[in-house]
Amino acid sequence: MRPPHRLEIRGLTKRFGPVEAVTDATFDVEPGRVTGFLGPNGSGKTTTLRMLLGLVRPDAGTALIGGRAYRDLPDPARTVGAALEAKGLHPARSGRDHLRVYGAFLGCPGARIEEVLALTGLADAAHRRAGGYSTGMRQRLNLATALLGDPPVLVLDEPTNGLDPAGIAWLRRLLRGLAAEGRTVLVASHVLSEAERLVDDVVVMHRGRVLTAGPLAGLTRDGALEDAFLDLTGVPA
Amino acid sequence: MNRPIRAELRRLLSTPLWKWGPAAALLAGGGLTSLCVLIGPENFDPPMPGVDTEAGVRLVLSMIGLTVLVPALFGALAVTSEYRHGTIAYTFLFEPRRHRVLGAKLAAYAIAGAVYGLLVALAAALALYGAAAVRGVEVGIAPGTAAGLLAGLAASMAAYTVIGVGLGALLRNQTATLLVLGAYLYMVEHVLAILPGANLAYPFLPGGATAALTESSLMGAAAAEVTGSATELLPPLLGAAVLLAYALAASAAAVLAPMRRDVA
Numbered sequence: 007m008r009p010p011h012r013l014e015i016r017g018l019t020k021r022f023g024p025v026e027a028v029t030d031a032t033f034d035v036e037p038g039r040v041t042g043f044l045g046p047n048g049s050g051k052t053t054t055l056r057m058l059l060g061l062v063r064p065d066a067g068t069a070l071i072g073g074r075a076y077r078d079l080p081d082p083a084r085t086v087g088a089a090l091e092a093k094g095l096h097p098a099r100s101g102r103d104h105l106r107v108y109g110a111f112l113g114c115p116g117a118r119i120e121e122v123l124a125l126t127g128l129a130d131a132a133h134r135r136a137g138g139y140s141t142g143m144r145q146r147l148n149l150a151t152a153l154l155g156d157p158p159v160l161v162l163d164e165p166t167n168g169l170d171p172a173g174i175a176w177l178r179r180l181l182r183g184l185a186a187e188g189r190t191v192l193v194a195s196h197v198l199s200e201a202e203r204l205v206d207d208v209v210v211m212h213r214g215r216v217l218t219a220g221p222l223a224g225l226t227r228d229g230a231l232e233d234a235f236l237d238l239t240g241v242p243a
Numbered sequence: 244m245n246r247p248i249r250a251e252l253r254r255l256l257s258t259p260l261w262k263w264g265p266a267a268a269l270l271a272g273g274g275l276t277s278l279c280v281l282i283g284p285e286n287f288d289p290p291m292p293g294v295d296t297e298a299g300v301r302l303v304l305s306m307i308g309l310t311v312l313v314p315a316l317f318g319a320l321a322v323t324s325e326y327r328h329g330t331i332a333y334t335f336l337f338e339p340r341r342h343r344v345l346g347a348k349l350a351a352y353a354i355a356g357a358v359y360g361l362l363v364a365l366a367a368a369l370a371l372y373g374a375a376a377v378r379g380v381e382v383g384i385a386p387g388t389a390a391g392l393l394a395g396l397a398a399s400m401a402a403y404t405v406i407g408v409g410l411g412a413l414l415r416n417q418t419a420t421l422l423v424l425g426a427y428l429y430m431v432e433h434v435l436a437i438l439p440g441a442n443l444a445y446p447f448l449p450g451g452a453t454a455a456l457t458e459s460s461l462m463g464a465a466a467a468e469v470t471g472s473a474t475e476l477l478p479p480l481l482g483a484a485v486l487l488a489y490a491l492a493a494s495a496a497a498v499l500a501p502m503r504r505d506v507a
Contacts, residue, residue, distance in 0.1 A: 060339050061332055061506040077339040088336055093329035096258060103257035110250035111337035151333060 008085060008158045010037030010188045011072035018067035020053055026214050027053040033209045033219035035192050040185045042205030043194040050214040051194040055163055059088055071159060083112055086159040087152030094148060097137025101128055101147050104136055105154060112155050122150040141168025159190045166200050178204050202231040212239045247338050247347030255351055264359050271310035273366030279303040280374035294375055300384040301459035304392050307367055308453040311403040312428050314356050316421055318407025321348045323417035332506050345498045349408055356404025360397030368393055395456035395483060402490040409493025412500045446477045449489050455482025
């Protein structure tokens with residue numbers, strides 16, 4: 007694994023026509039910790055992540071990974087592993103072949119593909135066409151794709167969607183373990199109860215703006231994360 | 244071979260679609276040619292020169308040019324299928340220099356298109372000589388000339404594959420790309436071939452340039468029938484150059500189109 011990388015988001019702004027998707031978002035994400043990127047659906051989390059990953063061009067601001075923009079990283083997919091929402095699979099391609107295609111971009115040996123399949127619990131289903139996968143299995147395959155390059159940074163968009171309770175517990179252990187190795191883990195989620203048990207730091211986004219960013223403990227001093235979140239967003243419980 | 248090209252070839256071979264390629268090549272090259280030879284162009288309506296003449300063989304082989312929709316549609320899937328299934332985001336994550344992704348797709352699909360073209364040419368050669376033998380007709384063209392015509396047609400299949408990749412990269416929507424290709428190749432171009440005035444441009448359109456490779460075209464013959472005057476095709480080498488220019492323009496479009504676009 008490469009040395010730890012810090013993520014620095016500064017003044018990130020994006021409009022889609024009349025919609026202000028993200029406005030002046032500024033926060034840091036530290037290595038060695040799991041950071042929850044929290045907010046309701048449509049609050050601008052996914053757009054922020056896509057700007058961080060160079061998929062969407064910001065109107066203003068910067069998103070740096072270890073001091074560089076994603077597209078300027080010398081070895082991007084070995085630096086950042088990203089799992090976006092649970093599509094991104096060709097239904098007629100098997101899970102193993104999906105990983106082989108992306109592994110070929112990295113020059114991954116076959117052994118690494120078997121490793122990530124085993125790590126994500128997909129080894130038995132790897133020969134099957136991805137079109138027949140459940141949402142949970144798609145999430146696992148996306149996570150396996152993200153882990154291919156053994157990256158020091160992980161960016162996951164709603165990774166618990168479609169996972170059963172055992173799967174969520176498994177993911178929690180996996181992500182905690184990855185952070186303990188010094189990796190930077192950023193997890194976007196709209197499910198506060200799950201996030202509360204997983205994350206060290208939180209960034210709260212609402213209507214395209216970052217409301218607060220910092221350690222979870224600071225935010226939940228007076229009670230549950232949900233109460234703090236509702237206070238922040240001004241929505242009555 | 245560089246990594247993105249290797250990845251794109253792997254992508255191509257890891258869904259069952261490519262397995263239809265050889266079957267399509269047999270049908271387009273062998274099926275069509277043997278049908279035309281067995282019926283005999285002299286029995287077409289209006290009657291055309293038979294395969295015992297060079298003009299007849301050129302006409303029969305030029306019919307293969309009518310099947311270029313197959314490689315064009317196949318090429319169109321290179322990019323449109325990525326947008327349809329949402330894999331494009333991952334592809335651009337693994338290679339954020341997007342021009343390299345598109346360059347790799349063009350290379351992989353040009354290879355696949357050339358293989359398809361070779362299969363078409365082989366099947367057509369077997370069908371031409373086989374069916375002529377069945378009918379007891381002498382093939383009225385020198386073998387070297389026939390090989391040259393078939394090589395040109397094989398190369399045109401690769402060119403149409405690349406044109407498909409470029410159009411798909413521009414339009415991104417799978418259905419729209421398939422409709423545009425089908426409508427253009429089977430309607431618009433044919434109408435342009437017979438429209439007075441517009442038919443002057445026909446030799447410079449992809450279909451006209453393809454017909455120039457065999458120095459013969461059923462559309463040209465039909466146009467002459469309708470309008471009473473035949474449209475001059477370009478010389479074969481110039482036709483090949485025009486087709487190559489379309490393939491290069493499509494490649495440029497494919498490489499440039501996704502550069503600044505947001506992938507949502």
